[in-house]
Amino acid sequence: MNAHQIQLVRRSFALVESRTLQAGALFYDKLFERDPSVSMLFRTDMAAQSQRLFEMIGDAVALLDHPEQLDAVLAVLGARHVAYGVHEEHYDAVGGALLDTLAASLGEAFTPVVREAWADFYVRVSRVMRERAYQPA
Numbered sequence: 556m557n558a559h560q561i562q563l564v565r566r567s568f569a570l571v572e573s574r575t576l577q578a579g580a581l582f583y584d585k586l587f588e589r590d591p592s593v594s595m596l597f598r599t600d601m602a603a604q605s606q607r608l609f610e611m612i613g614d615a616v617a618l619l620d621h622p623e624q625l626d627a628v629l630a631v632l633g634a635r636h637v638a639y640g641v642h643e644e645h646y647d648a649v650g651g652a653l654l655d656t657l658a659a660s661l662g663e664a665f666t667p668v669v670r671e672a673w674a675d676f677y678v679r680v681s682r683v684m685r686e687r688a689y690q691p692a
């Protein structure tokens with residue numbers, strides 16, 4: 556991601572940050588629509604879960620200027636996801652659901668360049684989560 560993309564992601568995230576509960580509910584609807592089988596992996600209250608997801612996205616967005624720190628956080632998060640029963644293939648559905656949610660929440664502010672910046676953000680974040688978690692022994 557370049558500096559301009561980081562700025563686009565930060566600015567647009569600021570617009571959804573105050574509405575994480577709605578965005579979270581939307582996110583899980585979109586996710587379970589894409590892959591109904593993942594719903595059984597979630598055991599926690601969905602409101603609490605969506606809060607945590609968006610907090611983590613916020614932390615990652617804030618840490619984009621500190622890649623080493625970000626990668627350390629993501630590696631640990633990726634490892635925890637293995638324990639939640641998450642498989643590598645699930646990451647595509649989550650990425651798609653995230654973009655769908657941002658599109659619905661941001662409306663016209665979700666321009667093609669903003670979309671591309673978020674797609675790159677998700678590739679960046681999920682790559683580190685997956686890499687460390689599913690690398691061959």
Ligand code: HEM
Pocket residue numbers: 593596597598599600604607608611612632635636639641642645646647649680681684
């Ligand atoms: C960028 C990608 C993702 C981020 C930032 C993220 C973030 C989080 C966070 C912050 C938690 C709270 C617990 C913890 O910190 O360990 C969590 C839990 C969880 N996530 Fe993710 N996640 C991501 C991808 C995924 C994917 C691909 C799946 C697959 C469906 C998934 C399924 C789950 C499940 C099942 C839990 C546990 C829920 C429970 O306790 O009931 N996540 N995630």
